[in-house]
Amino acid sequence: MCKRGLEQFLLNCGLTLLLVGCILAAAHERPCPIAYRCADVEEVVWSTDGSKCFVWRNGCHLKNENCQRLNSRREELREVTKEECQEKCVDACIEIYSPVCAEYNGVRRTFSHNCALEAHICRSGETYSLFGYAECGAN
Template sequence: MKAYISVCLIFSIVLTSGNAACPETEDVVWALDIRRNYCENFRNKCYFEEETYTGFNITTKEKCQIKCRTNCIRLTSSTKATYRGVTRVFTNDCFRLAHNCRTGETYV
């Protein structure tokens, strides 16, 4: 019985630890990457906090958009992303990020 309770406890911890999807509410977070010198926007604080790269500093939209990506290479594969129920195909993730930065949309 103790083993069963232990397994259930471990299982419940795994299910509640950081694997929850972020809400789709839009409260855009703008962040500058000082080392790579570009801007990226995130749908909300949850999406920002889920980012594994830690070199971002939160800033304003105006300061960030000055550093939107402008040079994307077309050699990688296309990617699909969704924003407000609309799915769109981008040449690759760099083009998606550049579009998001320029427009303020948050295709993910």
């Protein structure tokens, strides 16, 4: 009887360890299962990956980006000061006209290309969102 009890105990321990292992493996597969709902409040946050400056409408958007980065096993962005971030702004863009439409606070604006949009966001801190790949009037 004692031997059967020990076998049952070991079986239960083995199953428990297997379950814990599966949970940990699933957590490792997708370390950040959350997608935050972000308010439309503008409290600009600056971040970098070490080579490029990223500007966010607020900290919630940065949290979402870092969750996606964790899930795709990319390095998280680090929050920095505006000045530190702007040292990494794009200074020159290729002069090919490939217009994009972006929106900021309900106003749409055409930029000559995506690089010009990113450079403007980086220099101004205006958190434009890409609206379309054409002039704004064509959208």
